[in-house]
Amino acid sequence: MSTIQIKDRLFKPYIDRSSIDSAVKRLAAQMNKDLAGKRPLFLCVLNGAFMFAADLFREINVDAEITFIRMKSYEGTQSTGIIKQIYGLQEDIKDRTVVIVEDIVDTGFTMQNLKKQLEEKNPKEIKVATLLFKPDSLQCDVKLDYVAFEIPKAFIVGYGLDYDELGRNLKDIYVVTE
DSSP states (O other), rough: OOOOOEEEEEEEEEOOOHHHHHHHHHHHHHHHHHHTOOOEEEEEEEETTHHHHHHHHHHHHSSSSEEEEEEEEEEEEEEEEEEEEOOOSOOTTTTEEEEEEEESSSSSHHHHHHHHHHHHHOEEEEEEEEEEGGGGGOSOOOSSEEEEEEEEEEOBBBBOOOBBBBBBOSSSSEEEEO
């Protein structure tokens, strides 16, 4: 791993793929225990969480389903504070266990908004799995059930996360060098 450039920014290596793989397996092992007998519906938040969701779902050994929604709150390197649902939930989640699979939770507003929308559909329970969590950026009360990595305030790309839609295809996670 070496420093890379995306558009006008330089990024240095931050979390390598083997560390990501280990964290995904750790979360999946816990989920397999917690979700046994529940037939959960995994809800992947596109676009950023698609790699994490795919790797995580392959490690799940309980009967489960997966579906996708698309939310957007970032432009460039900053959260806009405005959450847009671009592609919504199509499945009935009444009395289901739903596991939201998110790439990153920073302010928490997207997750808070999504959980509120889902609760209106009367699921049995909602659990949240996130690849990355920025506790120093959190601005609302959001319960996270499964966290792969806690990271400081910093802008990152790779493994599904982007900078203006670029960098999602990187196998590792990189942090901006400012």
